[in-house]
Amino acid sequence: MSDYDVIVIGGGPVGENVADYAVRGGLTAAIVESELVGGECSYWACMPSKALLRTGHAVAAARRLPGVTATYDPAAVLTRRDEIAAHWHDDGQVRWAEGAGITVLRGVGRVAGERTVSVTSADGTVTTVTAEHAVAVCTGSVPTSPPIPGLDSIRPWYSRDATSAHEVPGSLAVLGGGVVGVEMAQAWARLGAKVTMLVRDPRLLPNQEPIASELIVDGLRADGVDVRLEAGLDSVEPDGDGVVLSVGGEKLRVDKFLIATGRRPNTSDVGLASVGLDEKGPLTVDDSGRVAGHDWLYGAGDVTGRAPLTHQGKYEARIAAAAIVARAKGQTAEPEPWSEYAATADHHAVPQVVFTDPELAFVGRTEAQATQEGFAVRTVDLDISTAGSYLHAENYTGKARMVVDTERDVLLGVTFVGPDVAELLHAATIAVVGEVPLSRLWHAVPAYPTISEIWLRLLETYRSG
Numbered sequence: 001m002s003d004y005d006v007i008v009i010g011g012g013p014v015g016e017n018v019a020d021y022a023v024r025g026g027l028t029a030a031i032v033e034s035e036l037v038g039g040e041c042s043y044w045a046c047m048p049s050k051a052l053l054r055t056g057h058a059v060a061a062a063r064r065l066p067g068v069t070a071t072y073d074p075a076a077v078l079t080r081r082d083e084i085a086a087h088w089h090d091d092g093q094v095r096w097a098e099g100a101g102i103t104v105l106r107g108v109g110r111v112a113g114e115r116t117v118s119v120t121s122a123d124g125t126v127t128t129v130t131a132e133h134a135v136a137v138c139t140g141s142v143p144t145s146p147p148i149p150g151l152d153s154i155r156p157w158y159s160r161d162a163t164s165a166h167e168v169p170g171s172l173a174v175l176g177g178g179v180v181g182v183e184m185a186q187a188w189a190r191l192g193a194k195v196t197m198l199v200r201d202p203r204l205l206p207n208q209e210p211i212a213s214e215l216i217v218d219g220l221r222a223d224g225v226d227v228r229l230e231a232g233l234d235s236v237e238p239d240g241d242g243v244v245l246s247v248g249g250e251k252l253r254v255d256k257f258l259i260a261t262g263r264r265p266n267t268s269d270v271g272l273a274s275v276g277l278d279e280k281g282p283l284t285v286d287d288s289g290r291v292a293g294h295d296w297l298y299g300a301g302d303v304t305g306r307a308p309l310t311h312q313g314k315y316e317a318r319i320a321a322a323a324i325v326a327r328a329k330g331q332t333a334e335p336e337p338w339s340e341y342a343a344t345a346d347h348h349a350v351p352q353v354v355f356t357d358p359e360l361a362f363v364g365r366t367e368a369q370a371t372q373e374g375f376a377v378r379t380v381d382l383d384i385s386t387a388g389s390y391l392h393a394e395n396y397t398g399k400a401r402m403v404v405d406t407e408r409d410v411l412l413g414v415t416f417v418g419p420d421v422a423e424l425l426h427a428a429t430i431a432v433v434g435e436v437p438l439s440r441l442w443h444a445v446p447a448y449p450t451i452s453e454i455w456l457r458l459l460e461t462y463r464s465g
């Protein structure tokens with residue numbers, strides 16, 4: 001007799017969803033969690049980072065209207081962030097899990113052979129539990145750092161420090177121009193820090209459409225952020241409570257130094273070698289979340305490296321749990337594209353919002369990706385200028401790009417950059433996932449006056465070209 005039908009290693013948003021959907025499907029499930037149930041997202045990533053940004057954005061939006069002189073108290077933002085991060089206690093999430101019928105096992109989980117997981121608790125006690133049907137590895141990701149001379153002599157910030165700090169630093173340097181770098185640079189600048197960004201590439205967010213970088217650089221600079229593109233960091237050294245950075249011959253002293261240069265899948269200490277798997281790089285899974293050659297082993301979320309975002313990981317979790325439940329009932333659960341057993345959207349329909357001001361919202365392929373993949377591509381670029389955007393704010397500035405597969409008359413990707421464009425994204429995601437022909441999208445009429453009227457302008461431009 002096994003202890004559980006399904007054992008999930010890692011109780012972040014993804015692991016929680018694998019367990020929840022397995023239980024909903026009639027199986028028993030346990031989550032093994034070494035830190036806080038709820039994972040990175042709830043305490044150190046999505047939730048606290050958005051809490052740090054939200055007030056500044058709301059106040060900036062108000063100030064775009066004539067006669068508004070809104071201000072805010074940074075201390076109140078930090079207090080609200082603490083509440084949103086549940087003061088770094090997971091009682092609420094544990095209550096939810098237990099209420100959903102999931103057993104929570106505290107400790108470090110490691111695969112210890114087929115269908116077997118060892119759990120090392122804080123006092124060093126090791127217990128072994130077995131799974132009847134599946135073990136799912138949902139251990140997330142960890143930050144990476146480039147080799148920087150002097151790094152060992154300082155205590156840098158990583159994303160956890162940047163999202164959980166209890167004081168606004170006087171000055172902050174941010175290394176990296178990816179999502180975490182741009183969001184945290186703006187959050188702390190708006191809370192009062194003097195922020196310098198050091199970005200190796202000639203633009204921010206290099207994997208996204210170039211229009212994104214242009215407008216976000218403008219937005220950051222308007223907030224006083226010193227954005228330095230193509231900037232190299234030579235070395236770092238401690239200076240009292242701060243850090244001195246050597247940047248191309250210049251010495252830059254800052255109170256805090258945030259390394260935001262990316263993350264890697266957390267596979268290095270999860271026991272994968274016990275079943276002959278590589279412990280470097282992502283845990284490779286098929287579209288149903290299953291590891292080739294191990295019909296009982298699954299992975300979902302950041303650890304797979306497929307689409308490291310909370311919403312996409314939770315989607316993978318729902319798919320993997322559906323496959324586990326079906327296979328437990330003796331069904332084949334083939335991961336046919338777009339079936340309930342295949343995370344097909346991971347390949348070319350992933351939506352993402354970067355919560356800067358202006359916001360960036362995109363789904364699917366960029367023009368460069370679509371061209372590289374050999375599609376017959378036509379791109380439509382427009383300023384977001386509609387009755388809706390005019391009403392939304394004085395001098396509203398935004399851009400939209402639509403990437404069309406001209407052979408099939410469907411959208412491959414859509415990007416919006418501008419204040420408050422995040423809520424435009426789901427319409428684009430539906431169009432991309434549904435492969436809705438543009439001739440039919442013509443009948444999807446945007447309400448007047450909304451920023452969504454940009455859809456009509458994009459289609460008009462496409463049809464007239």
Ligand SMILES: Cc1cc2nc3c(=O)[nH]c(=O)nc-3n(C[C@H](O)[C@H](O)[C@H](O)COP(=O)(O)OP(=O)(O)OC[C@H]3O[C@@H](n4cnc5c(N)ncnc54)[C@H](O)[C@@H]3O)c2cc1C
Pocket residue numbers: 009010011012013014015032033034035036037038039040041044045046047049050107108109110138139140141159163180266269270300301302303308309310311312313
């Ligand atoms: C600053 C920041 C902001 C972000 N903002 C967003 C956003 O706005 N929207 C978005 O979609 N995504 C965002 N992300 C990405 C998002 O946080 C991740 O995609 C998401 O947390 C992945 O969920 P997960 O469950 O796979 O992993 P995690 O949330 O990392 O959870 C993994 C869990 O596994 C546990 N664990 C690890 N190893 C073991 C082990 N051996 N035994 C037991 N437990 C273990 C960990 O303690 C953790 O609780 C952000 C990331 C960062 C860093």
